[in-house]
Amino acid sequence: MADVTKFLDGIATFQQQHFGENPDLADTLLSGQKPQALLIGCCDSRVDPALLTGSAPGDLFILRNIANLVPPYSKSDDYHGVSSSIEYAVCFLEVSDIIILGHSGCGGINALMEAAKGPEAGEFIGKWVNIAASARDKVLTEMAEETPEKQARACEKEAILVSLKNLMSFPWIKERVAKGQLSLHGWYYNMGTGQLSYYNQLSGEYEILVERYSPGTANSQATVSE
Numbered sequence: 001m002a003d004v005t006k007f008l009d010g011i012a013t014f015q016q017q018h019f020g021e022n023p024d025l026a027d028t029l030l031s032g033q034k035p036q037a038l039l040i041g042c043c044d045s046r047v048d049p050a051l052l053t054g055s056a057p058g059d060l061f062i063l064r065n066i067a068n069l070v071p072p073y074s075k076s077d078d079y080h081g082v083s084s085s086i087e088y089a090v091c092f093l094e095v096s097d098i099i100i101l102g103h104s105g106c107g108g109i110n111a112l113m114e115a116a117k118g119p120e121a122g123e124f125i126g127k128w129v130n131i132a133a134s135a136r137d138k139v140l141t142e143m144a145e146e147t148p149e150k151q152a153r154a155c156e157k158e159a160i161l162v163s164l165k166n167l168m169s170f171p172w173i174k175e176r177v178a179k180g181q182l183s184l185h186g187w188y189y190n191m192g193t194g195q196l197s198y199y200n201q202l203s204g205e206y207e208i209l210v211e212r213y214s215p216g217t218a219n220s221q222a223t224v225s226e
């Protein structure tokens with residue numbers, strides 16, 4: 001068995017970091033959670049939403065799955081792990097923002113791209129990532145001459161738009177967005193450059209939200225924006 005000591009050391013460090021100098025925080029958190037946002041991210045070990053955003057306990061309600069996908073609203077008899085998490089965040093915790101956080105080099109999106117050429121991946125993965133099949137088909141049509149890498153990067157971004165669209169198929173999300181009580185955000189993290197982009201619904205383009213970190217300079221102009 002691999003040594004897990006580093007994880008145990010990490011828990012001690014976490015306790016010191018967040019509660020050592022702020023013992024009241026534990027009492028506050030015990031009384032309940034009131035996160036501002038639901039963040040839907042990928043399971044990828046390199047893209048941890050709390051680490052990336054420097055969040056403290058209680059800041060983010062986080063849902064992670066392969067390729068940060070949201071399925072369309074459905075009342076079928078299946079197990080709805082993703083939809084139930086979204087329902088809890090929106091209807092019970094009443095978050096004001098939902099962030100879809102995609103990333104470059106996504107293995108789930110790669111599986112989706114590869115499925116266009118051969119069998120689906122795994123027992124469950126292929127069907128799951130097929131939620132974003134329309135994103136893949138759009139990219140393969142519009143970027144037919146591009147390299148597989150460029151197609152995959154484009155599909156990662158398009159898949160975020162599919163999830164944003166699927167979020168709007170949930171009636172209680174659509175209603176809250178229409179009333180201005182809830183904002184939806186599509187973010188894309190480039191692991192190579194360190195840049196965070198967001199989808200600007202007005203321009204229909206991804207635009208840089210946070211620049212690559214440069215030591216000694218202010219590196220963020222970010223305010224959360226639709």
Ligand SMILES: [Zn+2]
Nearest residue numbers: 042044106107
């Ligand atoms: Zn991923």
